[in-house]
Amino acid sequence: MTTGPLLGEPLPIELANTAYAVRGRPREGLPSAEHLAAWLESVRSRLPLPLPSELVVTEADLASARELRASVRALAEAAVTGAAPPARALATLNERSRSAPRWRELRWDGRPVALTHAAAPPVAAALSAVAEAAVDLFAGPGLAALRACQGPGCVLFFVKDHPRREWCSAGCGNRARAARHYDRAREGR
DSSP states (O other): OOOSOOOSOOHHHHHHTTEEEETTEEEESOSSHHHHHHHHHHTGGGSSSOOOSSOOOOHHHHHHHHHHHHHHHHHHHHHHHTOOOOHHHHHHHHHHHTSSOEEEEEEESSSEEEEEEESSOHHHHHHHHHHHHHHHHHHSGGGGGEEEOOSTTOOOEEEOOSTTOOSSSHHHHHHHHHHHHHHHHHHHO
């Protein structure tokens, strides 16, 4: 089940990138609750709290995830362009962040283990954790490395983690280089 590219970016950017493009055509990576469940499963190991093995995702969860995604995309766009962020995007992010209080407990079963618990249903707690990670990203030092991919037709965001990285993926880099080559070859005629 395709939910969009997973590029190893911070969780908020991974969620934002579930709205992606193929050959310049917009694609919806979360068209159904099942797709949201698949996306949560694919990032399960990166969430700060455990999800139940039988995760039930509702249409309300899907609407909440899409709204959070739109907010993260709007905030990322504002961040990379230097524009003021939309007030509604900030409000939505903050609402999601505070929607599921979480706490950590120490367990000692032969060795110390920290477990994170949430006072909300699992999907709401996971989305709250993603929103909280977005707060950390947009308010932290990682913001300076946030980029919009300049690949032809690409709408994804990425965190520039290497000085030479200019695109979200090798595929976008290849398409950009091929487009430049085509343009130079066409100009030479």
